[in-house]
Amino acid sequence: MRYMLMVYQDEEEFVAMDPGEVPDDAEPMPWVREMDARGVLKSGNVLRPASDATTVRVRDEETLLSDGPFAESKEQIAGYVIIECQDLDEAIEVASKHPAAGFGTIEVRPFWE
Amino acid sequence: MSAEVEAAVARAFREEWGRVVATLIRTTGDWDLAEECAQGAFERALKTWPRDGVPRSPGAWLTTTARNLARDRLRRRATGAAKLEEVAMLRHNDEDPGRDTEDESGIHDDRLRLIFTCCHPALPLEARVALTLRTLAGLTTAEIARAFLVSEPTMAKRLVRAKAKIRNAAIPYRVPPAHLLPGRTGGVLVVLYLLFNEGYAATSGADLVRERLSAEAIRLARTLVRLMPDEPEALVLLALMLLHDARRAARVDGAGELVTLEEQDRDRWDRDKIREGEDILDAALRLGKVGPYRLQAAIAACHATAASAADDTDWAEIAALYDGWRGKHVLHRHDPGRENSIMDNLEVVRRWKQRSTRR
Numbered sequence: 001m002r003y004m005l006m007v008y009q010d011e012e013e014f015v016a017m018d019p020g021e022v023p024d025d026a027e028p029m030p031w032v033r034e035m036d037a038r039g040v041l042k043s044g045n046v047l048r049p050a051s052d053a054t055t056v057r058v059r060d061e062e063t064l065l066s067d068g069p070f071a072e073s074k075e076q077i078a079g080y081v082i083i084e085c086q087d088l089d090e091a092i093e094v095a096s097k098h099p100a101a102g103f104g105t106i107e108v109r110p111f112w113e
Numbered sequence: 114m115s116a117e118v119e120a121a122v123a124r125a126f127r128e129e130w131g132r133v134v135a136t137l138i139r140t141t142g143d144w145d146l147a148e149e150c151a152q153g154a155f156e157r158a159l160k161t162w163p164r165d166g167v168p169r170s171p172g173a174w175l176t177t178t179a180r181n182l183a184r185d186r187l188r189r190r191a192t193g194a195a196k197l198e199e200v201a202m203l204r205h206n207d208e209d210p211g212r213d214t215e216d217e218s219g220i221h222d223d224r225l226r227l228i229f230t231c232c233h234p235a236l237p238l239e240a241r242v243a244l245t246l247r248t249l250a251g252l253t254t255a256e257i258a259r260a261f262l263v264s265e266p267t268m269a270k271r272l273v274r275a276k277a278k279i280r281n282a283a284i285p286y287r288v289p290p291a292h293l294l295p296g297r298t299g300g301v302l303v304v305l306y307l308l309f310n311e312g313y314a315a316t317s318g319a320d321l322v323r324e325r326l327s328a329e330a331i332r333l334a335r336t337l338v339r340l341m342p343d344e345p346e347a348l349v350l351l352a353l354m355l356l357h358d359a360r361r362a363a364r365v366d367g368a369g370e371l372v373t374l375e376e377q378d379r380d381r382w383d384r385d386k387i388r389e390g391e392d393i394l395d396a397a398l399r400l401g402k403v404g405p406y407r408l409q410a411a412i413a414a415c416h417a418t419a420a421s422a423a424d425d426t427d428w429a430e431i432a433a434l435y436d437g438w439r440g441k442h443v444l445h446r447h448d449p450g451r452e453n454s455i456m457d458n459l460e461v462v463r464r465w466k467q468r469s470t471r472r
Binding site: 001085086087088089092108110112 | 233235281282283284285289293
């Protein structure tokens with residue numbers, strides 16, 4: 001069963017974070033290595049801040065663009081990970097070990113499959 | 114139909130519904146199918162038992178009948194190879210269903226799986242309560258809706274959504290592994306306690322459905338205690354519920370008004386239930402580890418065993434117990450251990466109650 005972990009965190013803190021100097025408790029690499037070794041990790045990435053987002057809609061054959069994320073809120077998606085697990089209990093365990101669970105929020109969504 | 118057969122079907126429903134549903138969920142993996150076929154088996158019992166007599170082991174009869182119904186339905190549904198495989202698996206998994214009572218442990222495990230799955234923390238609390246009542250206790254959607262003062266379509270939607278999430282998010286149908294068990298057990302107990310309170314706190318009118326909630330909570334707690342005999346918190350919760358329930362008849366006067374503890378007619382308390390509650394509490398204490406339900410149960414036992422409110426109640430003991438409770442509260446803030454999660458659960462009950470009174 002595949003799940004997407006959507007990592008939400010405070011947008012201001014995320015923007016302020018220098019990619020070269022991520023504090024130890026936010027450093028995801030040990031988690032990535034652990035989950036990769038376990039065979040759980042399929043793919044994932046860090047996303048640019050919501051200020052770099054563009055939303056797209058087509059209405060009456062017209063493409064409408066707007067600057068910024070779909071929903072304005074304090075917490076925004078900062079990254080995603082795709083995992084393959086036995087069941088929701090394992091997915092929850094994997095998500096709870098992700099460093100961002102300690103300061104942000106992780107949404108666990110099953111794939112439609 | 115003779116009253117005897119009717120009573121046998123009613124008793125079988127109370128005692129076997131959850132077991133039949135739980136077994137069918139395991140063998141078919143389909144919650145709706147399991148419920149429908151359990152329903153079908155009971156309907157068949159109503160038809161055939163008056164004619165053929167009550168089977169020696171009603172539970173085995175019902176499980177076999179429900180399984181056969183499930184197999185027929187799956188076969189009819191089987192269009193693709195995958196479905197045919199399912200039917201084959203179902204047949205393969207069928208331990209000889211005629212051989213019922215010896216296989217107690219396997220069947221019991223299914224019910225335990227069902228309790229833990231219904232009470233999975235990834236489901237909203239309302240859904241956990243509703244699902245437990247539907248699948249384990251066999252209440253209809255209409256009855257559950259009435260008990261929780263929501264419309265039937267709202268309750269139906271709640272149940273459909275919960276079952277969809279179990280399926281789509283792959284919530285496992287199992288008893289959690291050891292490292293998850295303490296927290297999850299606390300989660301099951303809180304659902305049972307909520308059920309009991311919803312039924313017990315109801316004072317307006319004599320709604321039998323609400324009264325049934327308390328009875329079902331006690332029945333499920335008994336099941337849990339039988340299945341997890343070394344879990345002291347389950348024992349304590351059962352004792353607590355029995356000690357409260359023993360006073361049920363004296364709690365409301367003829368006009369339906371609530372009677373305070375001091376003014377209750379103590380002759381109307383159920384002595385057998387009080388004694389059973391006390392015995393169970395003692396057994397739990399012998400197992401060691403204590404949580405906050407224990408303090409509540411001990412307080413309830415002090416009240417329930419006093420012949421009169423003012424003279425015979427052991428107020429000093431009660432005061433000491435309350436102090437102990439508060440002390441634990443403070444202590445646990447610095448000790449985020451196992452019991453802490455139970456305190457959190459009590460907090461959930463408190464919030465739930467506030468919400469129900471606002472409703």
